[in-house]
Amino acid sequence: MSSTYILVADDARIGDLLTMASGSTTTAVVVGRREVADRVAAGGVDSVIWLGAPAADVPLEAYGPAVAQVVAEAAPDLVLAATRPADRVLAGAVVAATGAQVFTMVRSVTVSDGSVELGRDVFGGIAQEVVRVTGPVVLVVDGGPDVTAGSAVEVTERAAEVRPGVTVVEEQPAERAAVDLTRAPRIVTAGRGVKSRDDLALVDALAAALGAESACSRPLAEGLGWYTHDRYVGVTGQHVQPELYVAVGVSGQLQHVVGARGAGTVVAINADKDCPYFAEADYCVVGDLYALVPALTEALS
Ligand SMILES: Cc1cc2nc3c(=O)[nH]c(=O)nc-3n(C[C@H](O)[C@H](O)[C@H](O)COP(=O)(O)OP(=O)(O)OC[C@H]3O[C@@H](n4cnc5c(N)ncnc54)[C@H](O)[C@@H]3O)c2cc1C
Numbered sequence: 001m002s003s004t005y006i007l008v009a010d011d012a013r014i015g016d017l018l019t020m021a022s023g024s025t026t027t028a029v030v031v032g033r034r035e036v037a038d039r040v041a042a043g044g045v046d047s048v049i050w051l052g053a054p055a056a057d058v059p060l061e062a063y064g065p066a067v068a069q070v071v072a073e074a075a076p077d078l079v080l081a082a083t084r085p086a087d088r089v090l091a092g093a094v095v096a097a098t099g100a101q102v103f104t105m106v107r108s109v110t111v112s113d114g115s116v117e118l119g120r121d122v123f124g125g126i127a128q129e130v131v132r133v134t135g136p137v138v139l140v141v142d143g144g145p146d147v148t149a150g151s152a153v154e155v156t157e158r159a160a161e162v163r164p165g166v167t168v169v170e171e172q173p174a175e176r177a178a179v180d181l182t183r184a185p186r187i188v189t190a191g192r193g194v195k196s197r198d199d200l201a202l203v204d205a206l207a208a209a210l211g212a213e214s215a216c217s218r219p220l221a222e223g224l225g226w227y228t229h230d231r232y233v234g235v236t237g238q239h240v241q242p243e244l245y246v247a248v249g250v251s252g253q254l255q256h257v258v259g260a261r262g263a264g265t266v267v268a269i270n271a272d273k274d275c276p277y278f279a280e281a282d283y284c285v286v287g288d289l290y291a292l293v294p295a296l297t298e299a300l301s
Pocket of ligand 1: 190191192193194216217218219232233234235236237238248249250251252253254255256259269270271272275287288289290
């Protein structure tokens with residue numbers, strides 16, 4: 001049977017990684033709180049190696065070599081990590097130490113006879129390709145939901161050799177509190193159909209009426225600077241999985257849509273009846289957002 005190591009940086013949302021690893025013997029290597037290691041141990045893996053939690057003045061990066069060593073010794077067929085920034089730190093350390101090939105946007109994996117076959121999206125999801133790889137492989141993919149608690153396996157504690165010389169000397173709260181869209185149960189997203197920064201109040205009011213987080217398409221964060229980068233959804237932005245996703249004046253280019261494919265119900269509001277989002281959405285509302293959004297907000301309020 002093939003073996004898969006799953007890297008976990010203090011966050012047990014690895015449900016989709018476990019699905020991807022099914023049929024394989026799975027070991028989770030956890031850096032972070034003991035309760036996260038315990039949660040992962042009860043979540044369906046075959047074994048857990050816990051390397052401890054970084055002290056307040058030690059960045060996660062200092063644990064990279066220790067994680068890489070554990071993985072290099074085991075030489076698994078596959079290493080999986082979630083796309084979250086902290087998990088990517090651990091994945092990067094493993095790639096650097098083992099010379100592994102690293103892939104993103106992977107949808108399917110088959111391990112056989114010492115090689116790994118991957119089905120993955122390319123060009124932001126516009127096309128798919130299948131690649132066969134020999135040698136160590138690291139996949140950085142959406143972590144998915146939290147693990148579901150079941151019967152727990154033992155957690156093996158290993159003392160990590162923490163790389164010296166890296167110290168957190170100061171921490172400052174960000175000017176504006178960051179948002180974790182990946183945990184939001186409802187999201188209302190503004191696109192370029194919103195004509196001015198002031199008009200975002202319309203979208204925010206709808207979000208408030210729905211108890212949702214506000215988000216945006218990339219141009220509103222990167223080009224216009226109306227939102228911080230942690231608020232934009234898409235292939236290079238956040239990958240979200242709310243139960244409700246309302247896209248207001250978003251055309252539905254694949255680079256945006258792939259970031260919200262984990263959503264339950266998708267509502268798209270657009271003036272163009274032929275906009276690409278309507279091919280993906282569950283509810284397609286054709287019309288001027290400047291009329292529809294306030295009406296919807298009022299009805300919901
Ligand atoms: C490598 C790469 C990576 C990218 N990554 C991302 C990403 O992660 N996330 C992302 O979002 N984009 C990403 N993009 C950009 C992406 O290709 C699109 O350009 C972008 O998503 C378009 O944003 P939009 O839908 O808000 O704007 P537009 O495409 O301009 O769409 C605006 C929509 O608003 C509608 N509209 C206009 N007026 C009204 C009105 N009054 N009422 C209702 N509807 C109206 C229009 O009909 C139109 O459909 C990426 C691009 C590249 C090349």
